[in-house]
Amino acid sequence: GAVVSQHPSWVICKSGTSVKIECRSLDFQATTMFWYRQFPKQSLMLMATSNEGSKATYEQGVEKDKFLINHASLTLSTLTVTSAHPEDSSFYICSARPPGASGYEQYFGPGTRLTVT
Amino acid sequence: KQEVTQIPAALSVPEGENLVLNCSFTDSAIYNLQWFRQDPGKGLTSLLLIQSSQREQTSGRLNASLDKSSGRSTLYIAASQPGDSATYLCAVEANSGYALNFGKGTSLLVTP
Numbered sequence: 001g002a003v004v005s006q007h008p009s010w011v012i013c014k015s016g017t018s019v020k021i022e023c024r025s026l027d028f029q030a031t032t033m034f035w036y037r038q039f040p041k042q043s044l045m046l047m048a049t050s051n052e053g054s055k056a057t058y059e060q061g062v063e064k065d066k067f068l069i070n071h072a073s074l075t076l077s078t079l080t081v082t083s084a085h086p087e088d089s090s091f092y093i094c095s096a097r098p099p100g101a102s103g104y105e106q107y108f109g110p111g112t113r114l115t116v117t
Numbered sequence: 118k119q120e121v122t123q124i125p126a127a128l129s130v131p132e133g134e135n136l137v138l139n140c141s142f143t144d145s146a147i148y149n150l151q152w153f154r155q156d157p158g159k160g161l162t163s164l165l166l167i168q169s170s171q172r173e174q175t176s177g178r179l180n181a182s183l184d185k186s187s188g189r190s191t192l193y194i195a196a197s198q199p200g201d202s203a204t205y206l207c208a209v210e211a212n213s214g215y216a217l218n219f220g221k222g223t224s225l226l227v228t229p
Contacts, residue, residue: 110159
């Protein structure tokens with residue numbers, strides 16, 4: 001099946017610094033990738049839709065200047081958490097779906113655990 | 118706005134039991150529904166995907182059903198094993214290419 005990777009798998013950073021998380025589709029091209037956030041014991045909440053070659057679409061309540069998304073190529077989207085604060089500590093997961101016929105599953109990356117101290 | 122609800126929030130059963138996890142969604146106009154498994158601190162593993170035109174899907178000991186008109190899906194796990202212990206998430210896709218809308222999950226513990 002299709003594979004989506006994320007890097008790093010976990011990161012600890014100090015408050016006020018920026019952190020970049022990469023999401024790659026390894027064996028397919030994805031014009032659209034999704035970024036989700038999951039707080040402890042909560043479900044996944046969509047943060048933004050990353051579109052190759054254009055600006056990301058952010059969900060209501062998600063600060064676009066804080067969570068910078070760059071879909072640099074058809075296989076790579078990056079999420080940069082700028083000026084991170086402890087409340088940004090969360091599990092960040094990306095997903096993508098191979099293009100083609102309808103009904104395909106969305107494939108999720110393994111997630112990135114961010115801890116801001 | 119689509120809301121996805123999963124019941125129960127947590128479930129503990131002895132090994133060998135058959136069990137049913139429930140998922141309901143408020144807007145029946147969905148494209149497909151997926152069931153995922155999430156182990157603690159890990160990412161998602163897709164278990165089953167049911168397209169809106171289908172009524173059920175089976176994989177091994179897992180069977181998922183979909184009643185789109187009533188906004189419900191069930192995940193049936195037969196002969197549960199301790200290795201089945203995880204959180205099970207239900208998610209709906211409103212239209213092709215859209216993001217998924219997730220429920221909060223059912224935390225399952227299967228005791229030996």
